[in-house]
Amino acid sequence: MKSLKKALDPTQVGSEAGKLAAGLYQRIVGQDEAIHAIVGAYQMYLAGTNSPGRPIGNFLFLGPTGSGKTRLVEATAESLVGDARAMIKIDCAELQHSHEIAKLIGSPPGYLGHRETHPLLSQEELHQYHTEKMKLSFVLFDEIEKASDALWNLLLGILDKATLTLGDNRRVDFSRTLIFMTSNLGAAEMGSILRPNLGFAASEIQALHRTGELNEDTSDKIARAGVEAARRKFTPEFMNRIDQVVVFKPLGQAGLRK
Incomplete structure (x- = not known):
């Protein structure tokens, strides 16, 4: 019997992951x-090949305000469970002091207001937000860079072992x-790359506004600026627990109209 040799196609996804991809492409430009x-992490979860004892996916989304970071998280929840608000959204600007972590994990016994x-x-x-068919959870840490480093330390165990101990044990x-973190880190550097007086060709600015596309070299510079800013802000232990850092591309007029 002849053995059939067929190369695996890493871009091929199953029907459920395909539905998620279609839903996201319909909503996000x-x-x-x-x-x-996101689709890759979901596909691995469905196939049972994701890392055991870890969250389905840990994502850090970087980019300027208005590039669609939060909207993509909402679109993921909407595509999978039918509700864009079906997530725990944490505004990290409200967690700038270490004692405010109690909002997330509760106060330990003996502290005033523990039971409340x-x-x-x-x-x-x-x-x-679990449904009969979809028992997944979505957590969004919005503007993660604004939080106290107490939150970053708290996240180390969640991102690595998928566990958290509350104040009452x-x-x-x-x-x-699926854990998402958004940040504007590197936005100033990205803006500098896109300024004509710093070497960005006027013709390419016009192309960005018209088509929403950047050339590969400029896209790489923007991505590096975002990742380097994140590495300056966060510890190596924190960054190493993130599955994927994605730098969102700026949208031109064509993308904004869509």
Whole structure:
């Protein structure tokens, strides 16, 4: 019997992952890399090949305000569970002091108001948007760079082991969770790259506004600026636990109209 040799196509996705991709492309313009990252993580989860004992995916989305970072997270929730608000969204600007972490994990026994504190990252909160067919959770840490480093340290265990211990010693399981972090880190550097007086050709600016496309060299410079800014801000331990860092591309007039 002749053995059949067929090369695996890494871009091929199953029907469920294909539906997610179609839903995201319908809602999001110009951010193919970010969509591929989410669909790839979901495909691995469906196939059972994702890392055991870790979240389904840990993503850091970088880029200037208005590039669609939060909208992509909403579109993912909407495509999978039918509700763009079906997520735990944490405004990291409200967590600039270490004691404010109690909002996420609750106060330990003995502290004033312990019983009145309802942690945002409890198992009940994670499960509140589960449906009969889709038992996934979505957590968004918006503007992660504005939080105290106490939050970054708290995230180390979640991103690596998919577990969190609350103030009352209850354990929370994040193994069926997609974790998203957004940040404007590097936005100033990206803006500098796009200024004509710093070497960005006027013809390419016109092309960006017209088609929303940048040439490969400029795209690489923008991506490097974002990643380097993140590495300056966060510790290597934190960055190493992120599955994929995606730098969102600026949208031209054509993309904004879509």
